[in-house]
Amino acid sequence: MSAGGIVPQRTFQEAARATLANAQMRRNLQHATTTIREKRLRAVAELPDWEDLRIQGAAIKDHVMANLGDYLLDLEAAVKARGGHVHWARDALEAREIVAGIASSHGAREVIKVKSITTDEIELNGGLAERGIHAIETDLAELIVQLSEDLPSHILVPAIHRNRAEIRDLFRRKLGAELLTDEPKQLAEAARLYLREKFLTTKVAVSGANFAVAETGTICVVESEGNGRMCVTLPEVLVSVMGIEKVLPTWQDMAVYLQLLPRSSTAERMNPYTSFWSGVTPGDGPQEFHLILLDNGRTDVLADEVGRQTLRCIRCSACLNVCPVYERAGGHAYGSVYPGPIGAILTPQLLHLENKNANTLPWASSLCGACYDACPVKINIPEVLLYLRGKITEDRPLSAEDTLFKTAAWVMSEPHRFEGAIKLARTGQGPLVKQGAIHALPGMLGGWTDTRDLPAFPPQTFREWWRGRPAPAMRGTEGNAQASEGQPLAPQREERSI
Amino acid sequence: MTIDLFITCLNDALFPRTGEATVKLLERLGHEVRFNERQTCCGQMHFNSGYQDDALRLVRHFVETFRDAEAVVAPSGSCVGMVRDLYPRAAEWAGDEELLAEVNALTPRVFELSEFLVRYLGVEDVGAYYPHRVTYHQTCHAMRVLRVGDAPLRLLKNVRGLRLVELPAVEQCCGFGGTFSVKNPETSTAMLADKVQNVLSTKAEACTAGDNSCLMHIGGGLSRLQAGTRTVHLAEILASTEGEVFA
Ligand code: SF4
Numbered sequence: 153m154s155a156g157g158i159v160p161q162r163t164f165q166e167a168a169r170a171t172l173a174n175a176q177m178r179r180n181l182q183h184a185t186t187t188i189r190e191k192r193l194r195a196v197a198e199l200p201d202w203e204d205l206r207i208q209g210a211a212i213k214d215h216v217m218a219n220l221g222d223y224l225l226d227l228e229a230a231v232k233a234r235g236g237h238v239h240w241a242r243d244a245l246e247a248r249e250i251v252a253g254i255a256s257s258h259g260a261r262e263v264i265k266v267k268s269i270t271t272d273e274i275e276l277n278g279g280l281a282e283r284g285i286h287a288i289e290t291d292l293a294e295l296i297v298q299l300s301e302d303l304p305s306h307i308l309v310p311a312i313h314r315n316r317a318e319i320r321d322l323f324r325r326k327l328g329a330e331l332l333t334d335e336p337k338q339l340a341e342a343a344r345l346y347l348r349e350k351f352l353t354t355k356v357a358v359s360g361a362n363f364a365v366a367e368t369g370t371i372c373v374v375e376s377e378g379n380g381r382m383c384v385t386l387p388e389v390l391v392s393v394m395g396i397e398k399v400l401p402t403w404q405d406m407a408v409y410l411q412l413l414p415r416s417s418t419a420e421r422m423n424p425y426t427s428f429w430s431g432v433t434p435g436d437g438p439q440e441f442h443l444i445l446l447d448n449g450r451t452d453v454l455a456d457e458v459g460r461q462t463l464r465c466i467r468c469s470a471c472l473n474v475c476p477v478y479e480r481a482g483g484h485a486y487g488s489v490y491p492g493p494i495g496a497i498l499t500p501q502l503l504h505l506e507n508k509n510a511n512t513l514p515w516a517s518s519l520c521g522a523c524y525d526a527c528p529v530k531i532n533i534p535e536v537l538l539y540l541r542g543k544i545t546e547d548r549p550l551s552a553e554d555t556l557f558k559t560a561a562w563v564m565s566e567p568h569r570f571e572g573a574i575k576l577a578r579t580g581q582g583p584l585v586k587q588g589a590i591h592a593l594p595g596m597l598g599g600w601t602d603t604r605d606l607p608a609f610p611p612q613t614f615r616e617w618w619r620g621r622p623a624p625a626m627r628g629t630e631g632n633a634q635a636s637e638g639q640p641l642a643p644q645r646e647e648r649s650i
Numbered sequence: 651m652t653i654d655l656f657i658t659c660l661n662d663a664l665f666p667r668t669g670e671a672t673v674k675l676l677e678r679l680g681h682e683v684r685f686n687e688r689q690t691c692c693g694q695m696h697f698n699s700g701y702q703d704d705a706l707r708l709v710r711h712f713v714e715t716f717r718d719a720e721a722v723v724a725p726s727g728s729c730v731g732m733v734r735d736l737y738p739r740a741a742e743w744a745g746d747e748e749l750l751a752e753v754n755a756l757t758p759r760v761f762e763l764s765e766f767l768v769r770y771l772g773v774e775d776v777g778a779y780y781p782h783r784v785t786y787h788q789t790c791h792a793m794r795v796l797r798v799g800d801a802p803l804r805l806l807k808n809v810r811g812l813r814l815v816e817l818p819a820v821e822q823c824c825g826f827g828g829t830f831s832v833k834n835p836e837t838s839t840a841m842l843a844d845k846v847q848n849v850l851s852t853k854a855e856a857c858t859a860g861d862n863s864c865l866m867h868i869g870g871g872l873s874r875l876q877a878g879t880r881t882v883h884l885a886e887i888l889a890s891t892e893g894e895v896f897a
Contacts, residue, residue, distance in 0.1 A: 168837050178840075458743070476823045480840035516834060518827025518841070519698060521794035535739065538698060542743070545700030557696060561704035564659065564691040565711050574663045589873055599835030604842070604870030607664055614662040614669035618685050 156303040157244070157275040158499050160487025160509035164516040168485040177313045177482055184312050185473045191419035192470060192526070198421070199411070209412045210530040212405045213464035216397070217454060223366045223399045224445060230369025234431025236441040243448050247393060248279030250444050251358060254391050255285050260356040266373060266380040267291030268360025269307050269467060270393050270446060272489040273502075276358065287358070288350050290379040292343050299326040305483030305491065308417050308469040313482055347379060357387040357438070361394035362466070363409060364443075367402050370430040371443065374413060374423050381427050390429075390438035395446050397454075397463040409466055412528040416468035449502035458539045462497050464529040471523035471533060477516055486513060493523035497536045505544060514540040553596070571615065578609040652682045654719035656760070658726045658862075659691035665862045671889035671896045672725045672763060675776060678889075679767075688715045694732035697740060699829045706749075709740050713752050721770075722760045725885045727792030727861045730762040735795045762792060763885055764860050768801035774808050779892045781811030784882075785854035787845075787868065788820050789861040802860055802884055809887060815852045819844070826867035838867075846871040849879060856882045856897070 160167070171177065196202050216223055228238045241247035255263055263280065265271065265287050277287040277298075289298045293311040297304050300322050304310030311319070316334035323329040329342035359380065363372040371392050373380050384390055400406055414423040432441050453459050472478050472492030483491035487509060488499040496517055500510040514537045523533040545554070563569045584590045590606040592598070600606065653676055657669040676683050693708030712733065716722045724730050734757045741750035767773045786806060792798045806814050825831065825841025845868055849857045857872075859865050862883055869881035886897035 165834055165836070168834065172836050172840055476825065476841050477834075477837055481837050485837075515830065516837070518790070518823050518825055518830045518838070520790035520823035520827070522790075522821070522823070525794060538700075538736070538739070539743065541698070541700035542702040546702075554701075557699060557701045558704055561693075561696055561701065561707050564693075565707045567688055567690055570659065570690045577663075591874075597832060600832055600870075602835060603839040603874060604831075604867065605873040606870060607866060609663060610666060612666060614657050614666040615685070615687060617666055617670055618673075618687075 156272060156489050158273055158488040158490060158502055158510075159507060160499070160513070162487060163509050163512040164481075164485060164487070165512065167487055168481040168516070171482040171485045172480060174482070176315070178480065180313050180315050181479055181482055184309065185479050188419060188473045192416065192473065195415040195419040195421065199415070205408060205412055206528055206530050208408045209466075209528055210461075210464060212400065212408060213397075213529055214461075216399060216401065217460055217463055220396065220399070220454065223401055224396060226366040226401075227364055227369060227399050227443075228445070230366065231431055231441075231443050232369075234369050236369065236431040236443055239442060239444045241393075241444050241446045241448070244274035244446075245279075247274045247444055247446050247448070248276055250442075251276060251391055251393065252280055252283045252285065254389065254442055255280065255356050256283065258356055258389055260285060260354075260389075262286045262288060262350075262354050263356045263358050264288050264290050264350050264354045264383050264387065265294075265357070266359035266383045267294045267310070267375065268358070268393065269304075269489055270360045270395050271358060272304065273395075274393065274446065274448065276393070288354070290347050290350070290383055291375070292340065292377060292379070295343060295347070296322060299323075303484060304489060306469060306472060307467050307490065307492075307494075308472075313484075347382075351379075351382045351386050355387055356389045356391065357383040359384055359390065359392045361392050361398055361443075362413070363406055364394060364399050365401075365403055365406060366399050368430055370403075370428050372406065373427045374410075375425045375427075376418065376423055378425050381425050384427050384429060385437050387438055389440045389442075391442045391444065393444045393446055395448070396450055397465075413466055413468050416466075416470040416526070416528040449504060452504055453498075453501045456501070459497075459501050459536060461531050462494075462501060462536060464531055465494055465498065466529060467494075468528055470526040470528060471531075474522040474526045475517075476520060476522070477518060481516070486516070488513075493517065493533045493537075494531075497531075497533055497540060500540060500544070505540070505547070511544045511548075514538075514544065571613070574609065574613055578611075581609055584608075652684060652720050654716060654722045655683055655685050656689060656692075656716070656722050656724035656726075656729070657685065658724055658729045660862055660866075661725060664866070665883065667896060668725050668862055668883040668885050671883070671885040672723070674894070674896075675885060675889040676723070679771070679773065679776065686715055686719075692729040692732045693740075694729060694736075695828055697732065697736055698827075702740065702743060706740055706744055706746075709737055709753070710749065712737075713749070713756055716756060716760070717752070719756075719759060721766070722756075723763055723766045724760070725763045725860065725883060726863070727762045727789050727796055727798065728863055730760055731791035731795035733757060733760045762796055762798060762860060764792075764802040764805055765796060765798045767888075768804055769798075774804045776805065776808070776888050778809045778888045778890055779811050780809050780887045780890045780895075780897075782855045783813045783815060783853065784856050784858055784887070785815045785817045785849060785852040786820075786884075787817055787824065787849070787857055787859040787864060789859050789864045790823050792860050793821065798860070805884070805888060806858070812887070815854050817852055817857075818848045824864050824867050826864050828863070831867060842867060842871045846875065846877070850877055854879060856880045856887075858882050858884050858887055860884045 306312040320334040478492040693705040697705035831838040865881040882897040
């Protein structure tokens, strides 16, 4: 099964504990993300107007979000006018039923699929399997994940956690391929032979959509291998499942994202294959086209003023590739088809902040801010993380940790209480201190001292030192560096964006 | 000029030498330094951990304490990042317009030490002497929230006797992240392990940064390994002279 859905089965901490133990996966991940990080920086630096593009990319999406209903109705009308069918799906179950219904009406036992994270979100493959329909992934990495009965661990490179040797073994076992080496060329050839036959014999195909243009009803899929293009052109029936946030008003807008997306995701100037289709064209391509517009929690995200920016996401995966937490813990630790920084904010919101495991995701970040700098549509991921932490904490029953923090805030809001607390800690730390440091802490803080020492409280605080120093008149000026008075009071602050 | 110090709760309690160094350094540059004893904590730990109401108490307390300051300077990039970047958010999310106005009036006067010296005062040579091999860790908040850029490096390059060695993967987070290191200790440790290795690869005697929270984390890892490389706050290097060694 390669469709994982968005409901985490464990907390992030528990899942990460398991993935961190996989040394091979960590090495594969570190290698892959380091390479793509450097490439992306080079690709982005080539464009002198990158910052302007990012601002446009954010603004267009914000405009769409503010008028989403209108643009979706425009899209629906345009698709229908060109001979397509449009379906609205409230949730994953509805969407799966619609796809299964269409496939069944054509008597299909097999469908071929373009790599689509949205269909993974709704666990389409599993849903079809229950109806006796087998979904075949045609994207190479997605196929690898499917054949190995694994879950994708990256939104762009689902098998990023696998290396070549592992893939050769898999193809030998599952496709019966005779592979002498693990050369990428040979691996690709083995997959090609298997897939070609499927392309030519399967009647129904399922795709996702990167964008949809409301004015013409045109759907767009962007990919690297050309297998996607085979899927959207060869079969008789094409079903596209699209999150409602993917709609764009005009072709002009598309131009912005077709610059932002490839450089951010694969660090290429342009991706090798960009397919567009509008409804059906008699005698050319699929003769029946269905567009499924999927909500699945998105209107809830839309309703939240701070959280809404999450829907700008174009799934480029740049935030994953720069994230130090993702790099160590891997995609599976996030328990959802949306891993990494975007997953940490999208998954819990799609689940209405009601899923306990998903609600641990906003804490799966050190708030280093690398994701915000990388995001081509300027989603302030750290801000959303903090905002969600606040909402989740507010809504849950009071815990021991809450009491601790509330007491701390009470202590810290008055200097004499704060000072008293330090004195208390200084006396209390005695038995824990060895050679000036603390090597083991009890309880909740034990996780820290498993691998790190902590400094002990020194005998004097800063404020005690300050009180003990001689009065200003006694001090005089020390040293000989020249004092230099500053420029105007406001410092030169750069816009916070790169 | 008259500078109000914001020493931060962590420095006050655990790293008083950093505070002392900041005082000595600014006085050596001819400024009048004040320490308002009403100050406590910026509220970052609360805000970042999801306790936004409680953080708001501390935001208000900070604003009351420093309202009339000409300039507030802190030896901590992350606390200044909290004030400049997140105080407005805290006020907005609480729907407190009055507080937002006060915060917006105050934040342009709040500085991290290195940016204050280089960008505001225009000083790059503070007359320091520190005869050691040193590597510099760019902390995330100084780099990405405050955009201090090369300000700390300019200061370090002018320290006599100091040999600056570049830290590999300098832009990567050390894995501290406040309560992140407590809530997700395994992931945090994996990040720390890479940072510690990079620090050790420089063969530096000391790793410095503008933030004792990150240094506490990196130092905690180095100490556990008994690696012999120390962590030293930037202020302590800048305050050191031949006559008085701070770190
Ligand atoms: S959040 Fe931004 S960087 Fe991450 S996948 Fe979405 S668009 Fe790309």
